[in-house]
Amino acid sequence: MPSVDGERNPFQPNLVRIASAHDETPDVQTLQLEFLDPEAARQFRWEPGQFAEYSVFGVGESVLTVANSPTRAQHVECTLRAIGKVTRAIGALSVGQVLGLRGPYGNCFPVAQWRERNLVFVGGGIGMAALRAPLQFVLDKRADYGEILVLNGARSVADLVYKDEMNEWQAVDGVRVVRTVDPGGEAEGWDGEVGLIPSIFERLGLAPDGRVVIVCGPPVMLHYMFLALEKMGFTPDQVVTTLESKMKCGLGLCGRCNIGRSFVCREGPVYTWAQVRSLPEDS
Amino acid sequence: MTGWRLAGPDLTRWLEDLLRAGTRVIAPVEEDGRRVFKAVDAAARVCLLPGKTRWSPKEFVFPKTEALFSYVVQAGGVRLHAASVDPTEQVLFGVRPCDAAGLARLDATFLGGETDPLYARRRELTTVVSLVCAEAEPECFCTAVGGSPAGEDGSDLQLLPLDGGWLVRPLTPKGERLAAPLSGWAANASDEEWEQARASVRRVEESIRHSAVAQEWAALLESSFDSPVWEALGRRCLGCSICTYVCPSCSCFDVNDSGTVECGERCRSWDSCTFALFTRQASGHNPRPTQASRYRQRVLHKFAYFPQQHEGRFMCVGCGRCVKMCPVGMDVQEAVRMAVAASRGSGDAER
Numbered sequence: 274m275p276s277v278d279g280e281r282n283p284f285q286p287n288l289v290r291i292a293s294a295h296d297e298t299p300d301v302q303t304l305q306l307e308f309l310d311p312e313a314a315r316q317f318r319w320e321p322g323q324f325a326e327y328s329v330f331g332v333g334e335s336v337l338t339v340a341n342s343p344t345r346a347q348h349v350e351c352t353l354r355a356i357g358k359v360t361r362a363i364g365a366l367s368v369g370q371v372l373g374l375r376g377p378y379g380n381c382f383p384v385a386q387w388r389e390r391n392l393v394f395v396g397g398g399i400g401m402a403a404l405r406a407p408l409q410f411v412l413d414k415r416a417d418y419g420e421i422l423v424l425n426g427a428r429s430v431a432d433l434v435y436k437d438e439m440n441e442w443q444a445v446d447g448v449r450v451v452r453t454v455d456p457g458g459e460a461e462g463w464d465g466e467v468g469l470i471p472s473i474f475e476r477l478g479l480a481p482d483g484r485v486v487i488v489c490g491p492p493v494m495l496h497y498m499f500l501a502l503e504k505m506g507f508t509p510d511q512v513v514t515t516l517e518s519k520m521k522c523g524l525g526l527c528g529r530c531n532i533g534r535s536f537v538c539r540e541g542p543v544y545t546w547a548q549v550r551s552l553p554e555d556s
Numbered sequence: 557m558t559g560w561r562l563a564g565p566d567l568t569r570w571l572e573d574l575l576r577a578g579t580r581v582i583a584p585v586e587e588d589g590r591r592v593f594k595a596v597d598a599a600a601r602v603c604l605l606p607g608k609t610r611w612s613p614k615e616f617v618f619p620k621t622e623a624l625f626s627y628v629v630q631a632g633g634v635r636l637h638a639a640s641v642d643p644t645e646q647v648l649f650g651v652r653p654c655d656a657a658g659l660a661r662l663d664a665t666f667l668g669g670e671t672d673p674l675y676a677r678r679r680e681l682t683t684v685v686s687l688v689c690a691e692a693e694p695e696c697f698c699t700a701v702g703g704s705p706a707g708e709d710g711s712d713l714q715l716l717p718l719d720g721g722w723l724v725r726p727l728t729p730k731g732e733r734l735a736a737p738l739s740g741w742a743a744n745a746s747d748e749e750w751e752q753a754r755a756s757v758r759r760v761e762e763s764i765r766h767s768a769v770a771q772e773w774a775a776l777l778e779s780s781f782d783s784p785v786w787e788a789l790g791r792r793c794l795g796c797s798i799c800t801y802v803c804p805s806c807s808c809f810d811v812n813d814s815g816t817v818e819c820g821e822r823c824r825s826w827d828s829c830t831f832a833l834f835t836r837q838a839s840g841h842n843p844r845p846t847q848a849s850r851y852r853q854r855v856l857h858k859f860a861y862f863p864q865q866h867e868g869r870f871m872c873v874g875c876g877r878c879v880k881m882c883p884v885g886m887d888v889q890e891a892v893r894m895a896v897a898a899s900r901g902s903g904d905a906e907r
């Protein structure tokens with residue numbers, strides 16, 4: 274047990290080994306991680322939407338969502354784009370190498386409140402990673418939920434993540450998957466949509482009636498998605514998103530992830546659109 | 557009130573006894589023309605003259621950089637070693653009441669929610685002896701933010717200046733333990749002496765001419781978020797962060813690895829919300845892209861967000877170091893008043 278003079282040291286990570294690595298796109302990978310200490314594995318219990326701190330010793334730590342559902346808890350999975358110092362270092366590791374992992378942190382998606390309701394998951398780019406855990410969760414408890422629509426987009430066909438899983442999800446009864454790429458991002462044989470996510474969403478013409486819309490993606494996509502949702506009559510409390518502030522400690526101590534009064538690492542990362550609207554424009 | 561009266565040689569005796577017992581005594585000393593907190597090896601080094609140190613003593617419970625744990629990566633695997641805190645008991649001696657109040661703010665941050673074990677251990681080993689002010693300095697504004705030249709917040713024991721000596725007043729069990737040896741040989745303080753000390757405090761309080769920052773302003777400040785007043789203030793701020801480094805209550809930190817991929821330490825270091833990199837994400841997106849947005853964060857954290865989460869207490873203790881040290885003469889109180897005035901829709905900042 275990591276400790277400071279006998280007290281639990283929340284900064285000291287557990288050790289995990291890369292059990293498998295799957296290339297999603299040229300710069301995005303999904304890793305399966307297994308704890309070296311079985312007791313640490315038992316203690317690491319998470320809910321869909323929570324995040325963790327992943328680290329390479331000598332390089333640093335990075336915050337990423339736990340990308341798999343606790344209903345599939347054989348491993349902890351993370352999907353990461355090699356874009357910063359730490360994510361590039363993680364991406365350069367091979368199967369069998371050891372990482373630091375601590376968490377889980379933050380709140381989670383209110384999956385219990387979604388029972389019986391129709392769900393729409395809207396994910397842009399690497400934002401799709403934050404939707405994978407709740408999606409797997411509701412698919413594993415399929416009978417508890419209504420119809421499921423997944424709208425996923427990326428800059429180009431090559432940048433789409435979870436390609437194999439999307440096909441599996443599509444095959445489940447009552448699940449529909451719509452994929453789109455930005456204009457110019459299509460490849461030969463592409464049979465999905467072409468267009469930006471907010472306009473494809475509008476074109477789908479969904480009625481708000483009780484649906485829950487879960488939206489994750491870059492800030493500019495969220496901005497236009499909220500405009501589209503408003504135009505279509507969705508209310509701010511039926512829309513859920515995650516906010517991706519820069520974080521260091523994950524514990525509400527280091528002082529950098531706040532948006533107004535709200536510390537994203539503690540009160541987030543999951544917020545309703547209604548909550549987002551009550552926060553200052555600081556994200 | 558009960559306590560003891562110490563003449564100069566008595567204070568020396570008390571300090572020398574503490575040093576002999578192996579206690580680390582950290583006190584203001586004059587060094588290269590600056591007053592700074594340092595571990596002392598002799599009572600004669602301690603400077604208890606009016607005025608405050610250049611830096612607050614917060615680094616003795618929240619070091620500028622400290623290891624959280626160390627790591628060794630070898631072919632056989634990764635080994636992590638927990639950080640440990642030097643178990644020597646320490647006395648922060650001669651801390652101004654504003655700086656002691658700063659420690660109480662750090663307590664709220666590091667012990668109020670998730671307990672920070674390194675901070676908690678250091679704090680446990682620390683006894684704070686505050687030194688009531690005999691004079692205010694031009695930048696002082698403790699009375700405007702709920703403090704006093706004789707404030708007790710964060711202090712275990714008070715030292716009150718008196719003509720030719722000091723009164724010693726324990727405030728907590730830790731303070732009583734520290735003062736316990738005095739009962740064997742020091743004189744009890746008389747009612748006249750307590751009154752003399754109180755009169756001195758009143759004089760100092762009256763000399764601090766700053767009107768109060770009202771707790772009710774927190775909500776007004778929050779609603780000043782989109783006011784152009786922050787643009788005007790942000791244009792002046794250089795983003796040098798000296799305000800943060802000298803602040804007794806600023807607690808933000810960075811976490812970084814120091815060493816190689818074979819061995820090293822994961823460390824935390826003081827950081828500042830006024831730096832552009834503080835919130836910049838790996839994608840390049842920065843939620844606080846301008847100095848205005850960063851300066852606003854600093855002021856609102858101290859005077860709006862923190863008070864609303866900590867019973868109305870400001871995350872500012874009025875030491876005035878940020879005002880004194882700012883290279884472009886920015887005044888945090890003035891910024892607060894400007895933002896409140898803007899929020900109320902009146903053009904003039906009330907002074």
